[in-house]
Structure formats: structure tokens, C-alpha cells
Amino acid sequence: MPEMPLATPSLLRRVSAGAVLEFMRLSGAVTVTEVMDATGLTRATAISVCEDLKDRGWIRELENQRAFGDYQKGRPARRFELNHRAGVVMGLDIGYSKVTAVVADLRGKTVARLSRRFDVADLTAVQRISFIDQVAMTALESAAAGPEEVLAVCAGVAAPVDRHGDVLATQKFWGLFDIDLRASLKDLRGWTVLLENDANLAALGDRWLGAAAGVDDVVVILASERLGSGVIDGGRLLHGSRGSAGELAFLDLVQGVGDTYGIAHLARTWAAEAVAGPARTSLRAHARDGAEAEQVFAAAASGDAVAQDILERLADRMARVIGTVATMYNPELVVIGGAVANSAGVLLDPIAARLPEFTATPPRIAVSPLGDAMVTVGAVRAALDYVEKNSLDLELSTTVS
Template sequence: MVSGSARSPQLMRQLNSSALMRFALRAHAFTAATAMEETGLTRATVIGLCSDLVDAGWLEKVADSREAGLTRMGRPAHRYRLREDAGTIAALDAGEHSFTAIVADLRGSVLARHSLTLDSAVAGRQSRVDTARDMLSRTLEKAGRAPGDLVLTVVGIPAPVDGDGRSPSGGSGFWPLMNAGFDAGLSGRVVVENDANLAALAEQAQQTTPSDNTATLLTGERFGTGLIVDGRLLHGSRGGAGETRFLDTIFDDGYASDGIGALARRWARAAVTESDQPSVLRDIDTEHIEATDVFYAAAAGDALAHGIISDLGSRLARVSVVLSSLLDVERIVVAGAIARALDPVVERARHVLTTEFPPPVPELAISALGGDVVVRGGIELALQRIREQPSDFLPRRPASAPHPHAG
């Protein structure tokens, strides 16, 4: 039975129902006996709750144990499972220059995905919200789901976010632009969260043995860090835990907040302009040199590009040392759309860590989630919220099923 001091039978039933739903959300087909073993509830309670949850639209009956070939003798056991179409969750990575949305079922299986580019500085706050609304509608349509199926939407933004979904007024107007009012502008229940925090949740969910002390360094145009310390995601009073403004005190080149992608592009354009060193990068119009061009050139043995990679690795090592020293994290995961191209940068950073800094130094790893790391973290957060308090959410009822309160 669920522990705690329930003040009424109704509250106790709600607590027990939540416990059973948490089990059903992670289980496949199950019997009352299995549910009893997992939740500690009595047989009568489980059978009664399963009946209620079938009526409510959360569960459905499936083939009993004999029909499923699981038993031959005795009375067959009823089996239940979560209704696959009980609800849909969505995650949106609302970046500065691009949006990505995915829609998933209540087990986290992705049903559809949609991406587009958007210059937020030109488009403005309202256009960000309008774009998000349109993207979610299109992605739901691709998934074969209706807007009414949506149980919860999580939006990741490149700005600090407090527990109420608000961002500070700082960031030279950038943070308010990024936190454009998605919670009020999108239909249904919406959670707004920092993108690097969502990346950290995604990385933790990927690990078979998650580390209790990990920093996920989301990089591309900017640096952002999601911090899991002592097994908990850090937020801070204004949601600013993991913001990298401290880098201004370490690097005085005016580009402290630039991510690896932005730095690779900036340094390469400057190098081909200011030096006469031979390089295949000179075959590209200077203003069109991108980070990927630098990585490809370095892999082909280009000396100028290799020097940029070396500088990027040294910078990454110093950022890693600061994070490790401040928070005693043992593992730092480099994540983002360009993460899969960063092997030479990370290798250089590992070398600098082991040769220029005393131990202990953090382990460096590269995310395998690519550009979907934020939306995958958004789905993970949505699943966590539903599992924690399933009674706060209403399932989508089957089209053929009458409402339990219908006359």
C-alpha cells in the first residue's frame, strides 16, 4: 500500500491510483499480480483501480493470460496495458535560429518530427510563438494525432528559466526575446525550460548507469550548461545555474559566450584574412566559411584548420576545468547539433586536461543525440511530470467510449 498520511478514503484512492499509473506508464501488458508486486497494493485495490482506469481511458484490457498463451491451467488472469492513444506529448526546441518539434506517445516513442529555421532577432517575440504553434500543429498532423490529444508540451529555450517558467530581464534583451510567452501562447499545458537543462535530462536518460554528477555542455552558437549534481538537476533561484557568464572572467577576447561552432567560424574567417598560411579554406568565400568547413579541412590535414581545432580544444579544456572545480562534476558531455563533428576538438581537450592540469580532471564525452538532444530532453521531462503526478493529467478518451459522467 502507498505510504503516507491520507486524510480520507478518497485521497488514499487517488494516491493508490497514481502509484498504479506510474507502474502502467513504464510497464507493458500486466496482470493484477504483477501490479501488486510492483506497487504493494492489495489485489482488491488493484482490480478496482484497473477497472476505474479502463473507464477513465488510461488503460485497456488485452488478451488474458490463457489467450496470450501464458497459462494453461486454472482461472485465466485479466491483463491490462496503457492505452497507446491515451495521450500525446510534445517537445519543442525553440532556438535562436532554428526550431525543432517532436511528438511522442506516453512511453516516449517518437511519432513525428519537424524542423525549420527562424531568425528570431528579425522575427520578434510574437513570431516565435506563432511559429511554435504552427509547428506543433503540423507535427501532430504528421503523427496522425489531433490537438486535443496533447497532454503536455515542453519548450526548451536558450535562456535561464525559473520554477514559474519566467526568465530574468538581463541578457541585453536576449532572454526576454527567447522566452517569448510560449506558456500563454500555446494551447494546453505547457512547461518552459532552459535548453541545456533539457539536454542534461536527455543525456542522463541515455546512460545505463547515470552519473550523479554530470555537466552537459550544450554548444553551437553559444555555451550553455545543464548541471546534475548529487543526482539532481540544478536550477538556482532565477534559473541561472549553468549559465556561462563566468567565462567573461576567464577569456578576455570578447567572445566568452560563443560556442564552439561560432568560434570555429569566427576564428577561421579571421585567420584566412589576417594570415598568409596556405589553406583549403581560402577556396571558400570568407563570409561563407562555416564551422563544418573547418572540421572537414582539419580532418583532411589542413594546417591552418588544425591550429583552430587545437585552440578550440584548449578552450574546451579550460571550461571543463572550471566546471569540474566549482561543482565537482566527474563527467562532462559535449552536446548539440555539431557534437558529432567534435571528435578532434574533444581529443585535444582531453590531452590538455591530462598534461596541463593536476588530477582529478573530468571525463569528456560526446553526445550521440545530435541536434535532437533538447527535444529528447523535453520528452523526458514531460514523461517525468506525468509519472510523478498522473492524476493531474486527463487521458484522451477512445472515440467510441462515452464520458463516465454522461447521462
């Protein structure tokens, strides 16, 4: 077994600082007593940590003004709040054809967001890094922030990533993301870059601000073009020995599924097949550009028999997918996410009705309210966690009052 780190004063101080910053990120102005209650620190330690964080620029002390109607005697309690403008974090969602960058303050509030498609698909690693860097820098410019203010970056990629941040490149598609992004952005901008699987970040993001908030056992399925999942068990994100714990390649072997194509891809494909045939359907109105999932669902709601058949096929397929995942991981909740989540709520009831056919432990099902922002939300959260954990080792470029 690996040796546990010794609980040295330095380590304990770092852990205490992280706990205080996390509490202040979730709170407004707080007193030392409230810090003690939230973190379990003694008064002396809480005061010491707050003083240290104030001196380093992470938090601010507010004026001691007693609230109106507060007639207690004695000196007003000291109050502190997070200096949320002391720096920024960045979340990146790096797909095969598109890059999305989000800049957030230290409370996790989005300050700027930018998405751009790669100019061409077959870029070299150097060209991809250059493009990602351009998107990141443009987003920073929109946020009126400089590269020196970035305290951490977390990037999600469509490939397994192990605990050390290395991409598992055993498949050709996964190898497209093995571009040495961490070292490259470190050399270019001096940034600390955390690399993670996109579905894992989607799980972190939804558990933070989505349908899975407060749920300790959850599987989040990115379901738009291809299916991928992130698994949280007992509040802990599962990676596996090489980072592929949530991979769904086994669906190739599941009866009635057979591949990892997602809801958006299949709705579009099946609609095109129907339009090419003799069936009467309102989907022909979209024949030129192709009907998307949202249009198929809308047509089904208006009574189109062809669209309703597609919806039934999608529900059956997703019930088999979720049933298999539920049997393997036994989650309390399965969340359907990705851009398709904005319209996939219509599938929930028919999926739930079929689930008992495919698992003895059917979970609750929900769609994420985060839509296609799930990955960047999770990336921002992972970057914030890193900053809070390492606050005593990070130097702020400036102290903003």
C-alpha cells in the first residue's frame, strides 16, 4: 500500500486554508465563528488561517459595522469575504471539431465563454495546441483578464485520462487528444493545466450545479453524438487503473444497442432514413438540412407517427444502455447530458417504463439543466478545487481590493 502523507504542520495548514476558501466561495461575508462551525477549526487556527489568506490577497476583511437593530455589547465580530477577483480559472472542453473556453472568477461565476470550431479536421498536434491557445487567450481578453491572472486550467478531452493526467491513446480517436497539452500551455503561458476525460468532468459539473447536486452515487451520460459516461460512487469520481472506468465501448456487445452512437446522431440518422422512404411525415420539411433531435421530438409531440416511432426506438435503446450501466454501477441517479439534454426530457417517462426489463435496480433518471455546458462547468469546478487545495503554494499576480 502507498504510504500516507504525514500530517505535518505545513500539510495541516494547507488543508485548513483550502477548507476556509471553499467555505468562503459558497458564502458571503462570514465571521470567524462561522468559519469555525463550517470547517471544525479551533478559533486560534481559524483566525491564523484567515489572517494568512488576507495577507496573501485571497480574502478581504470588511469594515466592522454592526447590523441595524443589533444591540449586543462589545466589539463587533470581524467579517471576511472571498476576494473573488484575485485571479481567474479556466475550463476547456476540447472536442474533435470544437474548442470551448470558459473563464470564471474564484466563486465559479462565468466571466467569459467562447466556442470555436477547428478550421480543418486533420490538424497536427502543434496546430491544435496553437488553436486551443488562441481560443483561450481570446476568452481571457473578453474577460478583461491577463494570462498572468490564470491560477489553474482544467481541460476535458474525449479520451480516457489516468490519475496522472496522461491520455490513454490505445485507440486512433483517443490518440488525437494525446498532444502534450499540459506541457505546451505551461511553456507558452506558465499555466498549470489539469487534464481529465470530458464525461468525468460532466459528472463533476452536474453534481455541482445540475440535476445530481447532492447525490453521491450517480452516472452522467453524455448522449448527443456519442455515448460516454462519468461515474461517481460514494461521492468519489471513478477513474480505473488507466482512466477508462466510465467508457461505454462494451455497448457494442449489448443486445439492442450495438454501438456508442448517441441520441442526436441516431435521431438525425433515423429521420433521414424515414424521409428517404415512402412514409408520410412532417420531417420532410427538414429534408434539405436534415432533421435534428429537437425537431424529431417536436414532430412526435404534434402527433407525427414516424417521429413517434423514432422516439420509441430511442427510448428503448437508452433504457438498455441505462439498464446495463445501472446493473454494473448501481447508481441512485442517471443523468442524461450534453446538448441533446435540452429536449430529451420527453424520453424520461418511456425510458423509466422500460427500465425494469433490463435491470433489477432501476435508478431515477433526469436530464441535466446544464446542456452542453456540463463539461466546462465541471472543468471550472476541478480548477477551483485545485486552487483551493494549493492556495498557499500559489502567488497571486495582483491583490484586487
